[in-house]
Amino acid sequence: MATAKKGGARLALGAHIADVFFAEPLFDALPDVVFFVKDAQGRYVVVNQTLVKRCGLKHKDALLGRTSAEVFARPFGQNYLAQDEAVLAGGAEIADQLELHLYPNRDPGWCLTRKTALRDASGAIVGLTGISRDLAMEDRKNSAYHKVAAAARLIQERYDQPLPLPELARTANMSVAQLERYFLRIYQLTPRQVIIKTRLDAASRMLAGEGSVAEIALACGYGDHSAFTRQFRATVGVTPTQYRRVTAGA
Numbered sequence: 001m002a003t004a005k006k007g008g009a010r011l012a013l014g015a016h017i018a019d020v021f022f023a024e025p026l027f028d029a030l031p032d033v034v035f036f037v038k039d040a041q042g043r044y045v046v047v048n049q050t051l052v053k054r055c056g057l058k059h060k061d062a063l064l065g066r067t068s069a070e071v072f073a074r075p076f077g078q079n080y081l082a083q084d085e086a087v088l089a090g091g092a093e094i095a096d097q098l099e100l101h102l103y104p105n106r107d108p109g110w111c112l113t114r115k116t117a118l119r120d121a122s123g124a125i126v127g128l129t130g131i132s133r134d135l136a137m138e139d140r141k142n143s144a145y146h147k148v149a150a151a152a153r154l155i156q157e158r159y160d161q162p163l164p165l166p167e168l169a170r171t172a173n174m175s176v177a178q179l180e181r182y183f184l185r186i187y188q189l190t191p192r193q194v195i196i197k198t199r200l201d202a203a204s205r206m207l208a209g210e211g212s213v214a215e216i217a218l219a220c221g222y223g224d225h226s227a228f229t230r231q232f233r234a235t236v237g238v239t240p241t242q243y244r245r246v247t248a249g250a
Helices: 002-013 016-028 049-054 076-088 145-158 165-171 176-187 191-206 213-219 225-236 240-247
Strands: 033-039 044-047 094-102 108-119 125-134
Touching: 016 049, 033 049, 076 094, 076 108, 076 125, 094 125, 094 191, 094 225, 145 165, 145 176, 145 191, 165 176, 165 191, 176 191, 191 213, 191 225, 191 240, 213 225, 213 240, 225 240
Parallel strands: none
Antiparallel strands: 033 044, 033 125, 094 108, 108 125
């Protein structure tokens, strides 16, 4: 059944798919990159081996013809599908969105996700393509690493407090523009993304304990419960309460 859906979707995607198949072996060789193509209904048409492994599966055919909602646990799958539907409906592409994913063994992993609509010759959207890149280790060989590292340490030490960019820039003895440029080179993230990642890393650990969501929000630098919940859901795809429920007993 998956093969039939897959074949129909490939025909609908037309010439776009030939270029994708040419690159598929290359993406199969990248263990830190998830790659996929989906049809206009959000069903997988092309996937790489990394995605297959991340889903806890053995063969690509187990993914082809299925949507994210059919593959990933609730409510993660439904959120990924909603993301796809927004792109397929003509919404702006998703570019380097910081996301926290849960793998089959319940271990969390950070990545940057990009999703782009595929269009036919008339401009109609016929599918989408996406890439999620695992965050790499910081580039310690960069000549500006030690300056930027001072700002990164400040984030680690004071993520529970307001961290305006000018203060971080002064810590690194740089302008705000320089700080943002070097953060991208060294961490593959903007300073704001590093702050979000640091806060939500701490929050995800705290959610394994007994503290209330409101207490965790305050401990992680959020002024109120609702702001924390909005940020957590936007980045992780679920609310803090849902995350606690999903990871309970992991």
